[in-house]
Amino acid sequence: ETGVTQTPRHLVMGMTNKKSLKCEQHLGHNAMYWYKQSAKKPLELMFVYSLEERVENNSVPSRFSPECPNSSHLFLHLHTLQPEDSALYLCASSQRVNTEAFFGQGTRLTVV
């Protein structure tokens, strides 16, 4: 248990669906991240939030839309995804950007 909780753990969605991934941390951290992990590829940084402001948007397609309503919660809204978007989506938080990161267990997303 790292203190970072992601829901749901597994998600299967069709290409026309809209769904959201949720991440929650009560560690008092100021930075939160979304990463995408696909097989045989390095972890891809998608978004970084620092003090609820988006500070990094790593050329992610607009079908992925992040939201950080407060310092404890981070969402990733998904719509009209493609099968190649199937992956493990990991949320993380850290005290400050680029310091020791605490990861959630991930959401295994399958797009059919």
Added chain:
Amino acid sequence: SQQGEEDPQALSIQEGENATMNCSYKTSINNLQWYRQNSGRGLVHLILIRSNEREKHSGRLRVTLDTSKKSSSLLITASRAADTASYFCATDPTGGGNKLTFGTGTQLKVEL
């Protein structure tokens, strides 16, 4: 392009042996971090070494950093079956903005 690259990609050893993994990176860094990931789960932070440090220990883990060669190594001594996992290095590049960049990882298998 990715910043950190781990070597070897896969390593299989017997319980009780030592395991050494290497990480090479391309640009100057503020710190380098090692993480561990059990299959399909989130990453767990193991150790952080700053650019002005050369060696750091944590239990059975020993990390070295050679900034002149832009490389780091992770040594796990007296390995156990429970050490079976993927190990990643991540770098915080100087002037690199808000990106903690991961490599593709080393898959370690410790056999009984």
